[in-house]
Amino acid sequence: MKKKIWLPTIIMFLLGIVFLMPILLLVMNAFKTHNDMIQNFLSFPHYLYFGNFTEAIERMKLWMVVGNSALVTVGTMLLCTVTSFMGAYGISHIEGKFGNIMYLLFTLGQIVPFHSIMIALSVQLTNMKLLNNLLVLVCLYAGFHGAFGVFTYVGFLKSIPKELEEAAAIDGCGVFRCMWQVIFPLVRSTSVTLLVLFFLWTWNDFLMPNLYISDGAKRTLTVAIYMFKSASGSEWNLMLAGLTISIIPIVIIYIAAQKYITSGLTAGAVKM
């Protein structure tokens, strides 16, 4: 019986290693010198070489671009979660047609590919002189991810019994307090999931900052690493160092919120 558990485990584990190989190779090679990497791409590093990191940090202005990425990402996470929750709360309380129309409006937003509005957005931001502005980027992400946020929150809010709010109202709890102190804590797991998803979608995004941020001082991490590639095609080692750094927060967040990612994605999926 024991054998039956371990054999599939080992097979799946090995498959997992193969699957994860590109990322393992990436991290391994970030700790090699350039020549070592070209010659022994597949082997473990003989010793940990940090030169790539120090050079990448200096050349990429790493702390600055990480700061920009962090600002945009954290800003989006907070703004989008708050606006989505409030919007969903409002929609789920408005009776009649208007509520349904608003719900449909946000739901349909999920099927709009960013690429079908990137030209228009580019023209409009130029006209409004809103290019090269990280806070505008935050608002755009909040709007774009908000379609999913509102949709997900409405699904969860529907399952909360109305009696709860009515009881709170009878006890003299104002509507605003009721929303934040009674209902918001109840959808905590949804909020964590959305925060994680907003983090991933924003931190990893390339096209939007690439199009709407041209000022070098406001560059985000993804774009900075990409620039590295086009500016100096042969300096793979520095790029790998940058990539490794960009993966660190993702892995930390994933480990911290693994439970919520799975349960949240699931619940969202089932609701749909």
Place this chain on the structure above:
Amino acid sequence: MIQKKDAVGNREVRERRDMSILYKKNRKFYLMLILPALAVYALALLVPMFGGTIPYSFLKWNLMTGKKAFIGLDNYIKLFSDTGFWKSFLFNLEVGVFTIVGSNILGFVLAYFLNENIKAKGVIRAMFFIPNIVSAVLVSFIWVFIFTCAMPAIGAAIGWEGLANVSWFGTPGMATITIIVVSVWQNVGFLMIIYTAGLQTIPKDVMESAQLDGCSGLKKVLKIELPLLMPTVTINLFVSISGAFKMFDIPNAMTAGGPYGSTMPVAMNIYQEAFTKYNLGYGSAKSVVLFLTVAAVTLIQLYVTRKKEVEY
């Protein structure tokens, strides 16, 4: 007795009316709550779509010449005979179909085996999920390196000449395969997680009674689990189909559309029309076509797979 019942009934009606009044009284508040979400949504999506993409698509507008003129449906008419665009469209469909089918099958198989009795499920699931949460643009670079440097090395090491001499990015066929491989690799994790969740919602007794009736193995999967999983299939197809039409990052980082524009998805075609040729009007017409295609295909898919969902 009758009177008493009436009294209770009246109280309920009254309470319900009170509650309704509570919601009516606060209607303004609820409407206000929608405003911030609507404002950012309008800025990011509604205004660009209805105030930009759609009206621009009726203009002849080149940013270099600066000319801007209303030409009605001419952009769309031109689009019909634009072989470059249709080539992109077909390439997009080709990669899309292989990626959707491949990643859904692989995702389901992984979810199925990881749902069986094995150890360290969390760790192993994470190994398959992590590629999905790392930036597609950035991991594409490492894949380029793997295809161009590591594959020949592996080929030489195991003495397999074929693998050592493949020019991965030299021919359209090979370049397409590399893009499919990386797309599947990136998408599998997400789909696997959703399938896992779906499998866990199937009640144990349904599976047990199937087993008792002598239904097992592949037959059990196809006849019992898959039909019960239709809601999950619906969402996964939705996610992967809309994802396929948004394909941009992976081809952009891996092949940049080459060789000879053979690996250029629709989104990249639009990007080039607008940001290298500066044809904003024509690019917008392409954008409208992209949007309508995604909308039509996903809505049809939702309708079709929804109909196949069964109750248990």
